[in-house]
Amino acid sequence: MKFNLKQLGIGLILILTMTFSSCKKYLDEKNKSDFVKTGYFQNASQARTFVNGIYTSLYFFQNGDAYGESPFITIELFAGHATSLGQSVNNGNVINQRTDAVNPGFETVWRGSYNAIAQTNLALEQIPTVSMTDADRNKLLGEVYFLRAFFYYHLVRLYGDVPLITKPVSVNDPDLYPSRNPVASIYDLIIADLTAAQASGLPATDQTGKVSLGAVNTLLASVYLTTAGFPLNKTENYAKAAATAELVLPSYTLFDNYAFLHDNAHKNQGELIFQSQYLVGVRDNAIPQLTVPFNLPVGAYGDHLGAMMPTNQFVASYETGDLRTQERQFYFSSYPQFGDPSKTVIFGSHALYKYFHVESATGNGISDENWTFLRLPEAMLIYAEATNEVNGPTPQAYQQVNFIRTRAKLPALSGLTKDQFREAIWKERYHELAYEDKAYFDIQRTHKIYNVINNTFGDATSTPNEQGVTMKAQYYLWPIPQREINTNKNLTQNTGW
Incomplete structure (x- = not known):
């Protein structure tokens, strides 16, 4: 069931596109109909159900069509290490760097993210007014802060400067047709939201699909690592990335079988920190x-x-x-x-x-396999990379990388220089987190691409990938969807698009 007051501009923000279809792991009660902003947040149960509905926005990352197009695939194809054997013209255009701003995948992520952000903004406004225990309210707000940060983190990395909307928007609000805000201000909000989530009393882990403190710290560590690289180059954030990732490590364990990463029996367990939830009969993919x-x-x-x-x-x-x-x-x-x-x-x-x-x-x-957004090896490798940037290869940094290598039946790393260890960690990220939508974001923050033929790293815009394609500088960002440019005269396009 969707409630649309008006659909303009960014998808948007608007006043809410609320979707109340969800996996049972998210929803604990029947969906409510006839949603209105002033009448829905009347008790703790309604607030919980509203937040459960926000989680369903995660599904758009795995939405696909008969031609094999899906945001999780589009993001990966930008990294240059995958081919597409299906019928999708858009996938082929991404691989060969001839896509444009009308590619529907760009609009799917933009619109889906801002619709989710609209829901989080309303939740953050209304939940403080609901009668419930302080502990329950704080945990619920912590989940919402994480989710808003999660969607903004994708927007800012994919599109660069984006509109920053932090409150519900009415049809007469000037933010209905917003301008773009600088990347730095988007990251300020993301870090503030995740810091608030850290202090909200969330459990260390969660096996029901909801946000945990482990998810918050893993995402925040990723944010710090990203902001230490391009385009902000805030190198002081390497220390913050290491310290935050270290908080995650005691709460999770590596699987002893790779099959557990994608079976039904081990959802939300072991090394799986944050997943999108699927269940046959409720939501499949x-x-x-x-x-x-x-x-x-x-x-x-x-x-x-x-x-x-x-x-x-x-x-x-x-x-x-x-x-x-x-x-x-x-x-x-x-x-x-x-x-x-x-x-x-x-x-x-x-x-x-x-x-x-x-x-x-x-x-x-x-x-109904779950999609994994965050898992333990990413936190381990963030810790190792960030620690190396601050102190060089420490025994603790080696230990985290070598845990991953030992599981893969590889010899432990040792005796490397700081530069050698950095590239070893980058390779481990490519190989362990392969095709998990991490490689493209690594290219963005490092401006380096993995040259698999020579097993080295080269400049992203001058090193051909294994398919003979050299990345264009404009591909560091996605274009603002053309439909949004056409609708909102206050939006500008990214360079080269």
Whole structure:
């Protein structure tokens, strides 16, 4: 059920596009209809349900279509280490750096993020007026502060200067057609929101899909690491990134089986810090269909889209003996044919086993695997990288990287210079967090790209990737969606678009 007062400008902000369809892990009571701002926040139960509804905004990152387009794929294709075997013209244009501001993926992320931010702004305004215990109110506000920061963090990295909206907007409000605010001011709000969430009394971990203190600290550590690089270059934030990431490490444990990253039994557990929740019969997704080989009978899916396929060169860039590259670990190149498992389907290339969902592939083809936004190895590698920038390779920094390498059956790192250790950590980020929408953001903050052919890092705008494409400088940011430019005369376009 959606309630739209008016749909203008940024999607927007407006007065609210409220969606009350959700996974049962989010919603504890029946959806309310006939929502009005003045009458909904009357008790703690209503406030809880409203916040549960905000979580459903996370789904747009995995929304896909029959051509294999989805924001989580678009973000990854910008990094240059994936191909698309499906029918999407837009995916091909991104890979070959000839896309433009009318690419629908750009609008999906912009509009979806600002609709979610509109909901968080209303929640932050109304929840303080609701009768409930102080502890419950503070925790609820902590979740909302995290979610607003989460969506703004995606906006500022993808689009640069963006409108900064921190209160509900009415049809007569000047913020209905806002101008763009500087990147630094967006990050100030993100850090302030996450700092407020830190102090809100959230639990250290959460296995129901809601925000935890671990999620807050992991995201804040990522923000500090990002702001230490381009475009702000606030190098003093490396120390803050290390200290914040260190807070996360005692609360989570690495899985001893990579299959647990994408099965149903281990959702929200172990190393999984923050996920988008899916459940058959409530909300499903096309993640496995989008990432299995194109038009090959691998699983019970109606579509096999091949929309995001790792390049063979990237898979070959892992060290010899790396467990992650062995069959059915992070990748796979063959699988029993659906309907006749006595036959084996040979792909002719690698596909992402990291997102293969055995339950749906061997069942009815309906996927409810969770999408992971944050997990422990990212916090470990943030800690190691940021610590190295401040103090060089410390024993503690080595320890965190080597935990990840030991699981991958690789020898421990030792005896490296600061510069060598920095690149070793960057490679580990590429290899451990592969195809998790981290690589493009690493390119943005470092202005370096991983040259998998030579196993080195080069300048992002002069080093061809394994597909022979050299990144254009304009690709450090996405364009402001053309529909928004056309609607709001106060918006300007990013350079080159």
